Amino acid sequence: xxxxxxxxxxxxxxxxxxxxxxxxxxxxxxxxxxxxxxxxxxxxxxxxxxxxxxxxxxxxxxxxxxxxxxxxxxxxxxxxxxxxxxxxxxxxxxxxxxxxxxxxxxxxxxxxxxxxxxxxxxxxxxxxxxxxxxxxxxxxxxxxxxxxxx
Ligand code: ZN
Numbered sequence: 700x701x702x703x704x705x706x707x708x709x710x711x712x713x714x715x716x717x718x719x720x721x722x723x724x725x726x727x728x729x730x731x732x733x734x735x736x737x738x739x740x741x742x743x744x745x746x747x748x749x750x751x752x753x754x755x756x757x758x759x760x761x762x763x764x765x766x767x768x769x770x771x772x773x774x775x776x777x778x779x780x781x782x783x784x785x786x787x788x789x790x791x792x793x794x795x796x797x798x799x800x801x802x803x804x805x806x807x808x809x810x811x812x813x814x815x816x817x818x819x820x821x822x823x824x825x826x827x828x829x830x831x832x833x834x835x836x837x838x839x840x841x842x843x844x845x846x847x848x849x
Contacts, residue, residue: 705816707813708812708813708814708815708816711768711772711810711813712764712765712768712813712814713764713768714768715767715768715771715772716763716764716765716767716768716771717764719758719767719768719770719771720771720774720775721756721757721758721771721774721775722757722758722759722771723757723759724743724745724757724759725745725746725747725755725756725757727747728745728746728747728755728757729745729746729747729748729837729840729841729842730743730744730745730746730837730841730842731743731744731833731834731836731837731841731842731843731844731845732833732843732844732845733760733829733830733832733833733836733844733845733846733847734829734844734845734846734847735762735766735825735826735829735846735847736846736847736848737822737825737847738762738763738766738825738826739761739762739763740760740761740762740763740766740767740825740826740829741760741761741762742758742759742760742761742762742766742770742829742830742833743758743759743760743833744756744757744758744770744830744833744834744837745757745758745759745837746834746837746838746841748782751781751782751783752779752780752781752782753777753778753779753780753781753782753785754778754779755778756773756774756777756778756834757774758770758771758774758830758833762826762829763826765814765817765823765826765827766826766827766829766830768813768814769814769826769827769828769829769830769831770829770830772810772811772813772814773792773811773830773831773834775810776788776809776810776811777834782838785834785838786835786838788808788811789831789834789835791803791804791808792808792811792814792828792831793828793831795808795811795812795814795815795818796814796815796817796818796824796827796828797818797824798818799815799818799819800812800815800818803815814827825847828847829845829847832845832847833845
């Protein structure tokens, strides 16, 4: 990866870590809690569905810059997508942070690609994927607490 791209990715993570988007409670939404005990990241993810489509998505809580930036970028990437598209994006995002950018077709992941560097730091994978695991739980009905343990 070029250092220029590295810098850009760094910038995106810092920006979203400091000023997370869609960072609020969503009344009347389905929600689930996510906890990453290793780092102390703790979020609630809210989703409002309109049929099969994600009409609105938000989160609140606290965590490290990576976990917060990842949750923020996730909410931006998901608005207007169908549940099936969201699950597919989750699969690809998971491949990105566990196996690296070559396997994940980074080109059409948009800003989510900023987290590709995480694949080099296994301990941060849980930080980056916490919001996504929580989202997965929300899309299956919510109401539970997801704890990343493996
Ligand atoms: Zn973390």
